[in-house]
Amino acid sequence: MHDYRTDNITPLSQRRDRCQGCGLRNICFGILHHAPEADMLERLICRRGPLPAGTVLFEAGEPLERLCVIRVGAARRERAERCEDDNQRVIGFSLPGEVMGLDALYEQRHPTNAVLLQNSYVCELPFQSLQGLAAQVPQLWHQLLRLSGDAVHQNKRTRLAMSQQSAEGRLAHGLLDLAHRMARRGMSAETIDLPMPRQELGNQLGLAPNTTSRAFRYLGEQGWIMADGRQIRLLDVPALADLANWSEPTPTVRSA
Amino acid sequence: MHDYRTDNITPLSQRRDRCQGCGLRNICFGILHHAPEADMLERLICRRGPLPAGTVLFEAGEPLERLCVIRVGAARRERAERCEDDNQRVIGFSLPGEVMGLDALYEQRHPTNAVLLQNSYVCELPFQSLQGLAAQVPQLWHQLLRLSGDAVHQNKRTRLAMSQQSAEGRLAHGLLDLAHRMARRGMSAETIDLPMPRQELGNQLGLAPNTTSRAFRYLGEQGWIMADGRQIRLLDVPALADLANWSEPTPTVRSA
DNA sequence: CGTACTATTGATGTAGATCAACAAAGGTGG
DNA sequence: CCACCTTTGTTGATCTACATCAATAGTACG
Numbered sequence: 001m002h003d004y005r006t007d008n009i010t011p012l013s014q015r016r017d018r019c020q021g022c023g024l025r026n027i028c029f030g031i032l033h034h035a036p037e038a039d040m041l042e043r044l045i046c047r048r049g050p051l052p053a054g055t056v057l058f059e060a061g062e063p064l065e066r067l068c069v070i071r072v073g074a075a076r077r078e079r080a081e082r083c084e085d086d087n088q089r090v091i092g093f094s095l096p097g098e099v100m101g102l103d104a105l106y107e108q109r110h111p112t113n114a115v116l117l118q119n120s121y122v123c124e125l126p127f128q129s130l131q132g133l134a135a136q137v138p139q140l141w142h143q144l145l146r147l148s149g150d151a152v153h154q155n156k157r158t159r160l161a162m163s164q165q166s167a168e169g170r171l172a173h174g175l176l177d178l179a180h181r182m183a184r185r186g187m188s189a190e191t192i193d194l195p196m197p198r199q200e201l202g203n204q205l206g207l208a209p210n211t212t213s214r215a216f217r218y219l220g221e222q223g224w225i226m227a228d229g230r231q232i233r234l235l236d237v238p239a240l241a242d243l244a245n246w247s248e249p250t251p252t253v254r255s256a
Numbered sequence: 257m258h259d260y261r262t263d264n265i266t267p268l269s270q271r272r273d274r275c276q277g278c279g280l281r282n283i284c285f286g287i288l289h290h291a292p293e294a295d296m297l298e299r300l301i302c303r304r305g306p307l308p309a310g311t312v313l314f315e316a317g318e319p320l321e322r323l324c325v326i327r328v329g330a331a332r333r334e335r336a337e338r339c340e341d342d343n344q345r346v347i348g349f350s351l352p353g354e355v356m357g358l359d360a361l362y363e364q365r366h367p368t369n370a371v372l373l374q375n376s377y378v379c380e381l382p383f384q385s386l387q388g389l390a391a392q393v394p395q396l397w398h399q400l401l402r403l404s405g406d407a408v409h410q411n412k413r414t415r416l417a418m419s420q421q422s423a424e425g426r427l428a429h430g431l432l433d434l435a436h437r438m439a440r441r442g443m444s445a446e447t448i449d450l451p452m453p454r455q456e457l458g459n460q461l462g463l464a465p466n467t468t469s470r471a472f473r474y475l476g477e478q479g480w481i482m483a484d485g486r487q488i489r490l491l492d493v494p495a496l497a498d499l500a501n502w503s504e505p506t507p508t509v510r511s512a
Numbered sequence: 513c514g515t516a517c518t519a520t521t522g523a524t525g526t527a528g529a530t531c532a533a534c535a536a537a538g539g540t541g542g
Numbered sequence: 543c544c545a546c547c548t549t550t551g552t553t554g555a556t557c558t559a560c561a562t563c564a565a566t567a568g569t570a571c572g
Binding site for chain 1: 519521522
Binding site for chain 1: 559560561562
């Protein structure tokens with residue numbers, strides 16, 4: 001594993017395809033689309049890729065220097081300490097378009113590792129520069145706070161599901177969560193391409209590998225989902241939502 | 257249950273005891289202590305109390321109008337929908353000094369109810385006004401983002417504990433979490449006065465009432481804690497931390 | 513063609529939910 | 543003051559969901 005920071009940097013001068021699948025739209029969620037400040041933000045962003053699976057974006061304890069958004073790919077967030085059981089470390093996953101690094105603000109250093117699950121393209125944004133820009137565009141602060149606040153809420157809900165649901169319910173919750181988050185970014189909510197092995201998904205849901213397998217089988221047998229390898233099709237979202245005690249607009253319903 | 261907004265409002269003109277156990281210090285965490293802007297923030301804050309236990313501070317779906325900080329007391333956060341099992345609704349607890357409402361930013365409306373567990377004193381801060389002040393003191397945005405980001409991380413950790421730990425481990429985690437959060441606000445980390453019934457704490461940890469009781473007994477028998485009613489003394493924090501797979505500075509170690 | 517890694521399936525044991533009874537504490541009204 | 547009820551906590555007995563152990567494929571990759 002080598003330091004990825006030195007390779008695959010696309011010089012800014014060569015890339016002016018703003019908002020074209022890059023992190024800009026994701027970070028700003030449309031706020032700056034047509035503002036002149038969008039250009040300024042654009043200039044602060046640094047794109048990197050392709051980076052191979054396994055690349056460490058940042059490690060726990062590292063000082064927060066930049067926010068990071070995956071353009072294409074996915075990452076796993078994990079605790080720093082090696083546990084006896086190596087599988088008990090996954091804290092969560094980061095999908096394309098989701099801002100990574102906000103949870104580092106409290107201590108000014110990253111609380112977890114971030115490791116790429118697939119070959120990925122990422123955007124980076126020095127936090128210092130962002131602060132500078134935000135001083136001129138206060139809405140940017142508001143936007144970051146929105147994203148962060150949402151993450152709080154989502155995590156609370158998932159925590160509730162984890163502590164109280166059956167294995168099948170957890171899996172349903174996990175799948176709906178992924179679909180929900182992908183739908184937000186304009187990706188298909190019906191067909192999920194799991195960026196991680198099934199077992200790792202199960203593990204993050206607190207399930208043993210074989211329990212995960214059985215839960216997948218169960219959902220398939222009920223006709224709620226169609227699973228083919230890592231391709232998961234959600235056939236009956238309402239049923240899944242019911243099973244998972246999901247209590248918000250289901251993934252197919254786009255939120256504003 | 258009546259609308260609490262109309263009673264027990266202390267006119268601002270009568271209260272100039274700034275930073276004296278009020279939410280100001282809590283929200284600003286010392287940032288504005290000596291700045292002239294502290295006065296401005298001070299003027300925006302509205303204190304209320306005493307409010308009786310059971311008071312609904314806000315309900316899910318309500319638009320976000322103000323942030324709220326408990327000065328004395330505690331609150332329970334719960335889902336809006338009535339489940340078959342009424343106990344499966346607790347999302348979390350809010351302790352004195354913790355900002356409530358940031359999770360409402362994404363949708364601009366509160367995702368959960370907030371109900372007082374005890375007779376409490378609270379501070380309120382209209383979000384509009386806060387935005388105005390933050391425009392002049394950008395550090396305030398940063399501070400809010402810090403708090404929110406920290407909440408994200410804490411919730412992720414708890415989620416991990418919930419999904420993978422034994423009953424005793426969960427309880428240990430829950431107690432350490434409370435102690436940790438109280439210690440941050442300068443309260444004792446050794447002796448916890450549970451603001452909620454034990455069973456409700458257990459419930460939030462995904463434990464049945466009788467399992468909660470047994471877990472308490474176990475921790476007591478090991479000599480890790482001394483429990484007398486709602487008074488819990490943490491006798492062996494390292495042991496608890498080990499059991500809970502706690503992986504951060506233990507409550508007695510004050511973080512900067 | 514072997515060595516990982518990932519997934520499936522069966523057999524077994526156990527942690528904890530559930531059911532049920534009871535005890536202690538706090539409130540309320542007579 | 544005491545009878546009464548509600549809330550909260552404890553303890554035992556049973557039952558089940560899931561972890562665990564173990565074996566076997568299927569795939570990918572060197």
